[in-house]
Structure formats: C-alpha cells, structure tokens
Amino acid sequence: MTIVHRLVSILRWVFQRHRVESELHRDIESFIELSAADKVRDGMVPEEARRLARLELGGMDQVKERVRTERRGALLDELSQDVHYALRMFAKSPALTIIVVVTLAVGIGANLTAFGLARTIFWQPVPVPEPHRLIALYNRAERGAGAYSGLSYPEYEYFRDHSDVLSGFATYVRIHFLVNVGNEVEKIPGEIVSSNYFSVLGTPLVLGRPFSAGNDRSLGTTPEVVLSHGLWQRRFGGDRNVLGQSIRIEKQSFTVVGVAAPVFQGVLMDWLELPQLWIPLNMYPESLFTFKILERWDWHAMMVVGRLNAGVGLDRAAAALKPLDARMSTDHPERVQAFRGKYESTIDVLPLQRARFFPAYRETILSTVQVVAVVMAILLGVACLSLVNLMIAKSTTRQRELAVRVALGASRGRLLRQLIVENILLSIMGGVAAIIVASLAWKSIALFGRPFRVWLPAEFTLDFQSGAFMVGLALLLGIMFAIWPIRNAAKVDVHSLLKGDTRGGRSIGLRFRSALVTAQIAASVALLTCASLFVQTLQNTAGEDRYVDRDRITVIGVGLPVDRYPEFFDRVRRVPGVEQASLITSVPGVPFRNPGFVSVNESAWLNVDVNSVSTGFFKMMGIPILVGRDFTEQDAGISPPPVLITETLARALFPAGDSVGRSINRRSGPVQVIGIVKDTKTRGARGGFVPVLYPYSLSGGTLLITSNGSASIFSAVQQLLREFDPDFPLISPRSLQSHIEGSLSTERLAAVLVSVLGFIALMLTLIGLYGVTAFSVAARHKEIGIRRAIGAQTIDVLRLVLGQTGLMVAWGLLAGIGGSSVLAPVISTMLYGVDPTDEFSLLLSCGFMAVTAAVASFIPSWSASRVEPSVILRHD
C-alpha cells in the first residue's frame, strides 16, 4: 500500500509539479497567516506578527527547499535539476567547458587508443570457440640470427599422426594468388591450408561449409575455395548465390564452398597481408610454389595450429610434443639429411595467443606498444594536471555562488552532489569526444602503414573492455576533479564571501597551482625530448647508407615463368628511357631477408642473407666491388656458379683473407667466389652489416630500373609485362626511396606521434602557465598598485611577477631533465644513431619550453604592470 502511495506521489511530483508546488506554497502561507492571526489576537501589530510568524517558521523558501529534498523521489528530481543546472553552468562559460571537454577528450582518447592497440595486438583472441585450447609450434634455431621458423610439411604430418594431446592439428601457409573474378585479375593474399583447417579452428562461416574432408597429399582432388567476408562483399557484392560459383585462381578453376565470418581474418596478424581466401593444401601446385612443398623436410614455411584435448595444459602439451621432435629425426633420417647432418633446432610450443605474429618480433612489438602507452599516459597526466588547475580556478570564482546557495538553504551535501554531477557530465562529454579522438588517432596510425608490424583493423571499435576502460577512466577523473571544488566549498566562509572578500579563497590555490604547472612543464620537457630523439632516429634510419639517388631507382614486382626472364630482361633494357636495369630477389635497404647457408668445408654452416642478382645491380646501387669482378652475362650457366660476397661474409669464411677464386658450399652445391663487395646495410639501417651472398641469376622476381621517371616508361614496362603474362595485374611502380621509407613506419609513427603529443602537452602547459600567472597577478593587484604608487617602474613590477614565474619554470625544466632521464631507458630500444641522453635534444626541448613559457607568462604580467596605480587602488 505504502509503495503505491509513494509511486503515485512521485508521479504527481513528476507530472503535476506545478499543482504540488502551489499547494505547498498555500499550505505554508496559511500556516503563517494562522500563526500571525494568533499573535494579533495576543496584541501584536499585524506586520510585526507576520514577520515573527515567518521567523518562527524559519523562512518560507527554506521550508519549501526542505520539503522538496525530503520528498519521495526527490533524488531523481534533484539529479535532473542538477543536470539542468550543470548544463546552464556550461552554457554560461562555454570557453572553459570546451577547454575542459577537449582536454579530457585528448587525454582519454589517447589512452583509449593505446588500450585498443594493446588489446588488438596482445589480448584479443582468435575469434573461434575456445581459443585458449589452441597452440602453435615453431622450430627454434639453437644458434644464429634466424631464431624462429615454421615447420616443414613432413614435420607437421609427423606431429599430427603421433601426438596424443591434440584433438586436431592444422597447417597453413600464406601467399599471393592471381585471382580472376569476372575477367578481372587481381593479386590477392590468401592461404593454402590443410583440409581440416576450418574444423580444427572452428572458424565461424556466414555461408556454406568448410572444405570437404580430403587427403592433403591427393593432389588436385578438391578445387574448393573459402572466401573472406571482405572479398565476398567486395567482389561478389555479398551475393548469397556465390556458393557453387567458379573463380579462377592462378590457372585453375575453383568452386566457392563457403564464406568466413567477418571477424575471422586468419590466425597470423603479420606476414604479408591478411588472407582473403583459403584453398586446400592438395591444390598447392596451382600456386606459385613450383617445388614439392609436401616433400621438403627443409622448407620451414608452414605455420601450424593445434587444438589441445580438453583439460590438457600447455606444460603437458610441451612435455608430450617435445620428445616427438627427437623421435622424428630417428624415424626419418631424411629429416637430418636435408640439413646435411647439421640440423640444430628444437620445437617450441607456444599458446596461440603468443604466436599470432612472428614470435621473434614479440619483444620489438611489445616495446613499441609500451612506448606508445607510456607516452599517451604522460599526455593524460599533463591533461589531468591541466584539468585540476582549471577546476581550482573555476571553484575559486564559484565560491561566491556556492556561498549564496548555502545561505538560501541548500545543504552542503546537495552542493557536493551538484559539483559531482557537473564533473561527471563533463567526463561523459569528454568520454564521448574521446571516442572520436580515438577513432581519428586509429585512422591516423593506419596512415603510417604497419608501425606495429601487425595489421590493425581499419576502424577503431569500442568493445566492452575498451568501453569499460573509458568509462572507468572518465568517472575516475570526474570524481577526482570534483574533490577540489568540494574541498574549497567546504571551507567557504559565507559571511566574508558575501561581503566581497575573496582573498581567502585565492590564496588556497596559488601554491598548489604553481606546483601543478611545474609538473606540467617537466612532463612536457620529457615528451619534447623524446620527440627530438625520435625525429633524429627517423633521420638516421632514413638517411643512413644512402644508395645512389634512391629516388631515381624504381622497383617493379614481376612474377614470370622462370624461362621467360632472359628475354624479358633483354627487352626491358631496350625500352626507350630506361637507363639501367637489374633483376633481383630482395629489395635492398628494407628489413626482409631471404635466408641461406654457406660453408667452406660443409661442416660449419653459416646463416647468411641471399640476394640473387643480375648484371648491373652493383653499378646501379653504387656498391663498389673491392676485389675481383662484377657479374657479366657470360656468367649464366657456368659451373660452379659464380657468387659475390660482402666483406663481412669474406671475413667470416676466410679469416686469413684471400677469398677470391675460392670455392665455397651452398646447400645446393659448390659455388665460386669471384669478388668481394663493400658492406651495405641491406636489411635497413637497424640491420647493420650482415653477411650477404650474391649469386648470379636472371630470375629474381623484382625489377629495378633507373630512368628519367616519366610515366610513359612505366606504362611501356607494364605493357611488356602484359605481353609476357596477360594475367599479370598492374601494380604501380614505387621508388626505392618509398620502399625504404615504407619500412620505417615505426620510426615515422614514433617521430610524428611523440611530436604531436609533445606539442599538445606544451599547449596545455602554456595555458596552465598563463592562467596561473594571470591569477597571481590578479591576486597581487593591490600590492602592485601600491608599488606603482610609490614609484615602482614597469620593469620593477615585471621583475617581481616574472621572478616568481621564472622560478616555477626553472624547477619545471630541472624536473623535466630528470623525467627525460627516467624515460630514456624506456624508449632506448626504439632509438637509432642517437644517445638516449642526447644533450642536444635536452637543450632543444628545455630551450623551446623556456622561450614559450616566457611568452605565455609575459603577456598577463605586462598588462598588469601597465595599469595605472590610481585605477587599481580605487578598485576596492
């Protein structure tokens, strides 16, 4: 019953507020009248009686306010009042509101981005059922730089057939396919997978079925293809009739049997591009793999993924799988033979979550994400300091308003809630804006290519985790910033404030606010120092080991049948405008390698980078041949095949020197060294000088040409390519420079990101500094007036005010230098060619900070020092 009554009265209050209010008014009014009438009867003058009656009651408005606050459903009501009031406050000071919201948005948005990155790269599981039961196996070289590699197909098969801890074991390899849909040829990244791939993973399909169960070794038996959701949408317009249709992949027709769910984009997040289609392993001969990938024990390019039996942990899996490694070598001597008796690697069992990108890169990626997160957190710190500063400033100016409301009967609790509501509202607005900031930041990161090596989703998605993170952060900030004004409000002395004395309130904040700005200066200096270090790193990596005019060298990918290359190369060189041309396998200066092994006596195999090149390569690259000679066209077909080696390799193979003319061994047989070339940073600046073997070959899939750069030359080359292979898709040529720059996306991101964040931090700091200076000047305006009146000059006043600010800045710079030295070890792994404690960077950031700080504090000081003393003194 009571509940019903309460509900009715809440509804009345919500919908008939006016009537309820007027009834209350009349009720109190009649109380006063009756009370006054009694007093008149006792002989009091009517006016006096009414006054006394009101006094006894304790004030009409106060009583009304108390009835309202104690009303059932009042909380709801007051909250909506608070919100209304807060919105009115925001509208009254739009500039402040915008600054607060933008500051919050930048601070929270930056961290939302960092959180999203960490989540996407490290935590987000493969979107399949029970991802925690999935593992990956890698061969790990016991020594040498190669570290991790995949498994060979026979190795995969052995594990699949002999393990008792796996409920399923699948393998896959990623490669580009030429795909022909509706007579439009496109080079599309895809995967060749074992036929059990989808069932082992449990990949959700939106359409159709996984591959029919087949034997991976029965070549050519199941020409089926599963499309990615993206490819289905892009090339088939999401047509559900796609099932059963034929598409041509390379030279073979495949039937579409299924479409994967949009969330599934393969297991690996790096390595080529994300797969857009999958074909079964028994169809591999249709791909570019021209050798027998199912037979080769030494071809460690297959990735594997296993599903553990329910209840089997990683330790048990490793304990069960590792012994199989040794048993396999005993069972299959050909495995060891394939490595010429030098098979030195062990099997590593990793949870799939740790193997979604090449395990050897984990440290690098982790440290990159860490640096981003740290930098974003520093920015958030600066933003918070700014906000606290603004809130204190706001609360100081609001003290009078709060005092008035206290005097009118608002309880302090009510005021506290009002302030909290205001701050939470600001947080919500900041949080919403932060989502916009984060999605912009996400898109901007994509502009840098692949700075974290893995492919990131194109759009920033706010999932539950990120959402909770953001709401938590926003609320935390909101409540934190309510504390200051509340602390001040608690100290409000109503009487003195109403009398217009605001000095008490002012002195509360100044010291604290100065400390805040000092901290901001320190953080900004640290960020700016980092920015300078990263910019230098980018310059060093991009500019190092500069080949002759990298802008004039154009890189064109070609993929021709092996026997057509000599003719193609000959024709290319005769295209009008082409000055020099060379066919190579690996583009120099970017961190991708084609590994190989060499030895002097077939025992100590050395892991080296191999780049097969045609004539003209060293001349085009400006790489001097130190001893011996360059390749000539007569080198084709010579036995033993001639090779050139780098200085580093020569020293490693022949410490005694004199290597030209000597015979060395590759896995494929003996080769002859015909010359030594100068070391260059073939893997990019960070790769350093590595041993490189240059065999002579005309069939490298990459064409380098130098020309005057006119577009007609490129279209002529493409025309030529078409002539040799009509199916070949046209890929726009890129300069070697842009290839090398493309490989520096991490460096570019670091340089730009930290510079931008440093700039934002600097701006926030300057706003804070300006505010505090203006505030301290205003607080001392009387003193300044008196000083001016007794003869102080402008310069004296400036010295007085700026002296204080100068001290604050000096402390900030000092702390900033300290902060930079704390930050340096965190970022040192990402630096190149610059010392983390680089004095130039410190000097630059301190200098920049000092100059801008001087400007920001000079403006309010100058205007204060110019004011006529009489004006100031008359003010109070």
Next chain:
Amino acid sequence: MDKHEVPQGTLELLILTILSREPLHGYGISQRLALLTRDTFQVNPGSMFPTLYRMEQDGKLKAEWRATENNRNAKYYRLTATGKKHLEQEKRWWSQVAWAIGNVLEGA
C-alpha cells in the same frame, strides 16, 4: 536548534498521535506539538513540514482544504487507515522500547 531536536521517527509518532484525535491544519499541529513537548523538545515548524508531506506521500495522512473557524482556508490533515495501523504499531514498539530501556536503567 540542534539541541533537543525531536528525532525524526518520534516526530512522526507525535503527529500521528495528535491527528488520531481530530483532523488539524499545519499550524494547529505545530501548536499541539509545542504544547505536548514544551518541556522536552523544541519542534521547529520548519522541520514539521517535510515530515508532514512525507507522511502524506506514504499514505499515512490524507489532506483536504477547508475553512477554519475564522473562515480562512487551510489544509487539514487526517489519519488514513494505514496511518491508524501505523500508529498502533509505533505505539506498541515504543512502549516495548520504553519498557526495555526502563528495565535496563533500573537494573544498572
């Protein structure tokens, strides 16, 4: 004002008791309250109103506007059935408490 303020629950009990005899307007209630509690508590009319309105919202009181003896319009409050039941409960509760506390105090 904070000295001898009537505890909230008690104020409600007092109002219920006063209104159990006859319907009264706010001023009348405050007069009675002053009379009843003169020596023990001081009841500020300002703090009586919120309680009165809360009780009305809870359905313990019902109010209607009518003329006073002096022909002024006033809001008269009277007990509802719920209010009467509540008063009985409260009375029992308080006499139990008083009895218990009395025992404790005497025993000490």
